[in-house]
Amino acid sequence: MPKWICNSTGRIAVAAFATVILVLFSALAAVGEKQVDYLFVLCIFLALLAGFLLLLKGTFPKAISIILMVLLPFGALCCMEFYTHVPWDLTPPIAILNYLFYLILFLIGFTVFGNAAGGSILMAGFPMLVGLVNYFVVSFRSSPIVPWDLYSLRTAASVAGNYEITFNYRIVLVMIGFVYLMVIGSKLKLRFPSRRLLPRIAGVVAAAVLMVGYITAVKTDEVGDLVGLDTTLFTPNVLYRNNGFMAAFLSNLKYMDVEKPEGYSPEAAQEIASAGSGAGEGGEASADSGSGTKPNIIVIMNEAFSDLSVYGDLNVSEDYMPFIHSLQENTIKGDLYVSVKGGNTANTEFEFLTGNSMAFLPAGSVPYQQYIKGEMPSMASHLASLGYETHALHPYNASGWNRDQVYPWLGFEHSHFRDDFEEVSLLRGYVDDHSAFQKLIELYEEKEEGTPLFAFEVTMQNHGGYSKEYTDLFPDIKLLDYEGNETTSVQAAEKYLTLIQKSDAAFQELVTYFQNQDEPTIILMFGDHQPSDYICNPILRLFGKDSTSIQSSIEEFRKGYVVPYVMWANYDLEGEGKTLSANYLGGFLMEQAGLPMSGYQSWLSELWQDYPVLTANFYGKEETAGKLSFHEVDEIRSEGKIQDYAILQYNDLSDSKNRIENFFE
Incomplete structure (x- = not known):
């Protein structure tokens, strides 16, 4: 085997698994689209290339790795939006607000696993799955996932069998995009500075606190007004298009409880x-x-x-x-x-x-x-x-x-x-x-x-x-x-x-x-x-x-x-x-x-x-x-x-x- 190819059994297994899954989804897209055209060929080529790149030895220089670490969350943001919309629908302030979520998600993975590969897997893998589920939810009921859907998981599971899940080339290309983000992340020459347990725990806690602070901030009207979040709740598809999936979903958390009407008291009622x-x-x-x-x-x-x-x-x-x-x-x-x-x-x-x-x-x-x-x-x-x-x-x-x-x-x-x-x-x-x-x-x-x-x-x-x-x-x-x-x-x-x-x-x-x-x-x-x-x-x-x-x-x-x-x-x-x-x-x-x-x-x-x-x-x-x-x-x-x-x-x-x-x- 050439020296520039990794001969690790684990790496070979991961590359083979990723390639097979992407090829399978490409085939499902061809069935769903009822045609085999240049997009099918492109999907197969990109799937094979992803597996090949995973097997390549070597990492990016540290300076380039830092630049890529900053850019990868933006790639995750774009892929997520491509599932149902296009990222250029977002205004720059709203795009930055969404970008911060993926960056913090990367930091959580980075501190938990101790390297950029772990950070990129969490940063890309989580939205890839959530976005895919949201795509099918929109297809089935014409509206996106909202926080209180978590209460309805049993109901959704009970009727899911009667819906036909159909793939298309668009969502397969989005999934391939997420996989490429993971591939690039695995090549970054970045590791957590300490292997000792206490610093690692401190890093995880700090990243988790950042995420909690971020979610808390997104829920506030002040942040919404600052970046110009859309608040037109009666058209959730438009809301998610204008605000980005993550900002829209998280800002909806503030509606989990019924707001007390102005002037309410038992006596007033x-x-x-x-x-x-x-x-x-x-x-x-x-x-x-x-x-x-x-x-x-x-x-x-x-x-x-x-x-x-x-x-x-x-x-x-x-x-x-x-x-x-x-x-x-x-x-x-x-x-x-x-x-x-x-x-x-x-x-x-x-x-x-x-x-x-x-x-x-x-x-x-x-x-x-x-x-x-x-x-x-x-x-x-x-x-x-x-x-x-x-x-x-x-x-x-x-x-x-x-x-x-x-x-x-x-x-x-x-x-x-x-x-x-x-x-x-x-x-x-x-x-x-x-x-x-x-x-x-x-x-x-x-x-x-x-x-x-x-x-x-x-x-x-x-x-x-x-x-x-x-x-x-x-x-x-x-x-x-x-x-x-x-x-x-x-x-x-x-x-x-x-x-x-x-x-x-x-x-x-x-x-x-x-x-x-x-x-x-x-x-x-x-x-x-x-x-x-x-x-x-x-x-x-x-x-x-x-x-x-x-x-x-x-x-x-x-x-x-x-x-x-x-x-x-x-x-x-x-x-x-x-x-x-x-x-x-x-x-x-x-x-x-x-x-x-x-x-x-x-x-x-x-x-x-x-x-x-x-x-x-x-x-x-x-x-x-x-x-x-x-x-x-x-x-x-x-x-x-x-x-x-x-x-x-x-x-x-x-x-x-x-x-x-x-x-x-």
Whole structure:
């Protein structure tokens, strides 16, 4: 073996491993891109070259090593940003702020391992893995990783199998870039000045203190203002593009806890509640069950159920909601605005059941995971106080979004998860809506006679992962404008529309069953969010847009957060549909059911008159007759009624020991 080649068994093993892994990822990219071109050749060449360079003996002179040590963190910054954006989107001050993170990370590795090779492995290896995970998270749910996602790891792991992980040449080249940073780092002639234990420990502690100080500083408003960090939380992809991944992620740490609203005190909350509608005052209900009895209430929050024609008229081979579109008698339909898109299902659930709004919580947070830690009033506890038998159903893992703990805390007497659904039919491995709705019928038939039923079900049939090939799902509904040019994303959108049609058919079966029942029953079905941008983009392209371009206009952006709701009863239901957000929907249902609302629901019913739509991203207000105008939610945070809402919500969610009695339920 030539003298300039290292013959160390360990070094040869590392070089071989790195080369094989990079070649494997290059092959996966070729499969994902469905083409072998010059980029594939480039990836293979760079992979082989990386292995060769690792085997070379020798190091850089010390002076050059010091210069490279300063430059390597900048390379790590660039590679990290290339995963989803481009580094030149960062302003110089923000780039420097991000650069410092990678430099300190290098110093930690340098002090722990005692050499530059260890520093470069930590500095490049950590962001390489985090960036790769973030890339796929953005692909799946259209928004980047945020700190509170750590609370949702169990939920993410449980559904990951139904997503198709596809590599492309871009991310493989980024990974190769990170490997080259490690290769260069291994050639630096830099070692920790002392091999003694105490100086090494002191060095590690000093580097760790630097990192803690850095993170603490990035979280402050002063540093954010100094470098000009973007604080527009309602578009997290833009926020991460403008601030850089590390600065954006770390600055979000300050939102881990709910901020106390200005002017909050238990007494202030009580005063606001006392000035509004009193508990138990029902609205002017337009429902008449015909018997004077409390109607059974069935609520279905249908996973990813939406009507993508909000972006424009779709030229499809057949109607994907024929039954719902045909429903007229004893039916109320309308648009529902939600705070999430492509994921975080539990947030729509939270808003509907509690009447609280994500507008007052950190962007991307999940109350089920972060803030609900004990008994909390909800529609379930309110209906239980009215004599209802309350059930929560979800035909999937009980641990998802912490539901197995949260449902009892919200007042549900009975919870039903995947193991409770027997003899079901599956679609893509999920319990289909037909079986999910049959469970509702089963609960109705088994309930105690004379006791009204409240059943709240969150479905799974339409969950993401549409691009995979399935033996039990085919794109029956076609987007005719793409005929003959159906890419993977177009086929995924067609599969999604096919799933929506299957939900529509299952809903028809449920309605038909209750049409023939004597007990008055009202059924509400709504979507939790739209699918991810991967599904919406083929639709948007038909109208000359994409998921990035629509973020420049609130009027276009809000279309990504609207889903349909449909309310049907087997008795006279004469109310009119209205546009509203999820926090108001529970009270609207109570009103249509002819039941007394809680004090909180009554208060929200009054607020709806001024702000029909209030989400984490925007609000809607009627500025011309019959037409809503949409604006960024930050514009109204200081307005009186919105501040009052924030105070009431804080009292309910974050100050339970001083929670107003007999108001929230």
